[in-house]
Amino acid sequence: MKGHYIDGTWTGDEPSLPVENPATGAIIARVADADAAVGQRALEAAAAAQDKWARTSPRSRADLLMAVFGLLHERADRIAALITAEMGKPLAEARGEVSYAAEFFRWFAEESVRAAGGYRLAPSGTRRIVTMSQPVGPVLAITPWNFPLAMGARKIAPALGAGCTIVLKPAPQTPLTSLALMELLDEAGVPAGVVNCVTTSDAAAVCTPLLADPRLRKLTFTGSTAVGRTLLALSAPRVLRTSMELGGNAPFVVLAHADLDKAVAGAVEAKMRNSGEACTSANRFLVHESLAEEFAARLTERLAALRVGDGAEPGTQVGPLIDATAVASVERLVDEAVRAGARVRTGGHRRPGPGYFFEPTVLTDVPADARILHTEIFGPVAPIRTFFTTAEALAAANTTTAGLIGYVYGENLNETLTFAENLETGMVGVNAGVVSDPAAPFGGVKESGLGREGGREGLDEYLETKYLGLAL
Ligand code: NAP
Numbered sequence: 001m002k003g004h005y006i007d008g009t010w011t012g013d014e015p016s017l018p019v020e021n022p023a024t025g026a027i028i029a030r031v032a033d034a035d036a037a038v039g040q041r042a043l044e045a046a047a048a049a050q051d052k053w054a055r056t057s058p059r060s061r062a063d064l065l066m067a068v069f070g071l072l073h074e075r076a077d078r079i080a081a082l083i084t085a086e087m088g089k090p091l092a093e094a095r096g097e098v099s100y101a102a103e104f105f106r107w108f109a110e111e112s113v114r115a116a117g118g119y120r121l122a123p124s125g126t127r128r129i130v131t132m133s134q135p136v137g138p139v140l141a142i143t144p145w146n147f148p149l150a151m152g153a154r155k156i157a158p159a160l161g162a163g164c165t166i167v168l169k170p171a172p173q174t175p176l177t178s179l180a181l182m183e184l185l186d187e188a189g190v191p192a193g194v195v196n197c198v199t200t201s202d203a204a205a206v207c208t209p210l211l212a213d214p215r216l217r218k219l220t221f222t223g224s225t226a227v228g229r230t231l232l233a234l235s236a237p238r239v240l241r242t243s244m245e246l247g248g249n250a251p252f253v254v255l256a257h258a259d260l261d262k263a264v265a266g267a268v269e270a271k272m273r274n275s276g277e278a279c280t281s282a283n284r285f286l287v288h289e290s291l292a293e294e295f296a297a298r299l300t301e302r303l304a305a306l307r308v309g310d311g312a313e314p315g316t317q318v319g320p321l322i323d324a325t326a327v328a329s330v331e332r333l334v335d336e337a338v339r340a341g342a343r344v345r346t347g348g349h350r351r352p353g354p355g356y357f358f359e360p361t362v363l364t365d366v367p368a369d370a371r372i373l374h375t376e377i378f379g380p381v382a383p384i385r386t387f388f389t390t391a392e393a394l395a396a397a398n399t400t401t402a403g404l405i406g407y408v409y410g411e412n413l414n415e416t417l418t419f420a421e422n423l424e425t426g427m428v429g430v431n432a433g434v435v436s437d438p439a440a441p442f443g444g445v446k447e448s449g450l451g452r453e454g455g456r457e458g459l460d461e462y463l464e465t466k467y468l469g470l471a472l
Contacts, residue, residue: 003032005182007045009193012038017201019176022088022320023310025354031175034198039167039206040213042196046165047140047215049193054135054163056191058113061330065109065157066224067188072102079149079180082463086174088319088356089149089274090311101153103438103452111459112161113429113443122420128470133463135163136241137217142203142231144223146277148174152181154163154438154453155220156195158255162462164218168197169207171223173322175199210234220461221245222279224376225402225447243451243461245443247376248404251397252282255390255410256290259431263291263409264298265432267382269409272306272360273434275318276380277326279448280405280427284373285384286393292386296345296364299382303360304346310355320356321379328355330379333372334361337383342366347381374400390419398424403446407433426452 003012011303012032019029032038053061082095089097115119115133122129139159143151152168159166170178182197209235210216221231222245235242252270254263270282287295311319317366321327327350334348347361361381366373372383387393397406406423407429410416421427429435436442441455451461 002179003184004034004038004042005179005186005195005197006038006042007196008186017172017199019086021085021324023355024324025082029176031179031199034200036205036209038198038200039210042167042198043138043140043210043213043215045193045196046167049165049191050138053165053191053194056163058115061163062109062112064188064190065105065112065161068157068184068190069102069105069109070183071188072098072105072450075180075184082176082180083148083377084173084311085321086176087145088311088322088468090319093274094311097147098151100436100438101150104150104153104157107454108157108161108459109440111158111456113464115162115459116465118217125187127472130468130470132466132468133162134466136462136464137164138215139166139218139220140166140207140216140224140460141166141168141206142219142221143168143170143178143257145171146274146279149181151222152178154442154458155222156181156185158453158458159462160190160194161219162459164462165194167210168195169203170197170199172199172201172203191239193451208232208234211240212238215440217241218245218462221290228449232246243453244449245451245453246404246447246449247277247402248281248444248448249283249374249376249400249402249407250280250407250425251423252407253393253397253409253419254266254285254287254291254295254392255408255416256288257412257415258288258291258409259411260291260298262294262364264302266407266409266429266431267295267299270304270429271382272303272318272370273382277321277378279376281378282407282433283377285382285397287384288393289386289388294386296362296384299384300345300362302460303362303380303382306360308351308357308359318360318380321358323356326378327358329455330358330377330381332380333375333377334363337363337366337370337372340367340370342370342383358381361436363443368396376402390415394419394422401447404444404448405429405435431433
């Protein structure tokens, strides 16, 4: 289909990198496959465009972001179809992702005209303290396949708004959506070199030299904790600024006083959005003993009724997983849990091909040490455990090196909020199965990452604070 987008031009050799539809296994397109030299050219373009872009007025940058917001809505159906074709999620969810991604452009258009600064007298009375915000400089953005549009949007929009130029390296499974976004940015009038995109089958070969290049000033990464760790190590020699949105292991806690209707509805959302292939996906259900059987029965009924299939078919509620490796990984986790004593309430198996499908699954009686409770499942499987005391639930919820998000359901306001405050996560859904919002700071603690995307904080990730000390 397309080459790389560098310096406002489409370039590249004959496209050779295949893109597969995970619902059918069919190759739907081929894209260019960058080597290290192509990555260098992209950074060269970003570095050359940096000064002028930083000096472009915040209002002009905001106007461009608003134009992209408008175009995304205008082309929503086409882009949603692309997301579904290369990633698999049902069309309705893909349309939701387009709206969510578009909101990052609107939000950061609004925020970018309000970069922080101040002017005050030092307590000593000997100087004035003046602070200003300046763009960090050229950015490398590396994104995963699970939200092909939104993960790029929530990096590109704040980077551009702050006055940074950017090179995007999307996941090889889902490059088409990123390339479609490049077309829109180009059409909106984003100047050449400000945004660049390279697709590759060898991410390390392309990105490692860029991380060592003094022209690069920031890395923003969304993906697994394992790769995040490697990239942090590669960023250390140059003390590169980094933002890291890494893996999760979200507990979903149902306290004794929870409203079961709300909890079950929230559980379906938190578990099944994106077929469970989300960093925010509820990974472990911890339910008070008094509600556990009813909760399990109702969740089982809801998941068993979901229609699994090709996301492009009307009525599909759960799409395929991304590839054969993903299915094998989910299958292994379920099989191990079952061998260790877990009971399958629904699902439990892969579906025959073509495509990479796994049945929505509920497991109860899962042993505390089962690997499924300590690993990011990234699939439509809900393991349930029970607890007697709130202290026991909190200890279990926090027994993980991840700290992205947790969910807590309860009607006793004080106890529910106290629980939320004590969860070791960057975000908590309180009686809410989805919390993602471009206006809110998204990110984790512990091994789930560094920094925040969205909210006021999302712009700060691309700004440096400069202090001018003015002698009186
Ligand atoms: P991944 O394997 O870590 O890959 C993410 C991106 O990093 C891909 O573009 C990948 O390209 C690239 N990459 C891998 N090794 C690299 C290297 N040495 N140098 C440069 N780039 C490299 O993650 P994934 O499987 O695509 O995505 C799933 C993970 O993302 C899950 O853990 C999920 O929780 C996490 N995630 C987190 C958030 C969040 O906001 N916290 C949001 C969404 C997803 P290649 O595939 O070509 O290696």
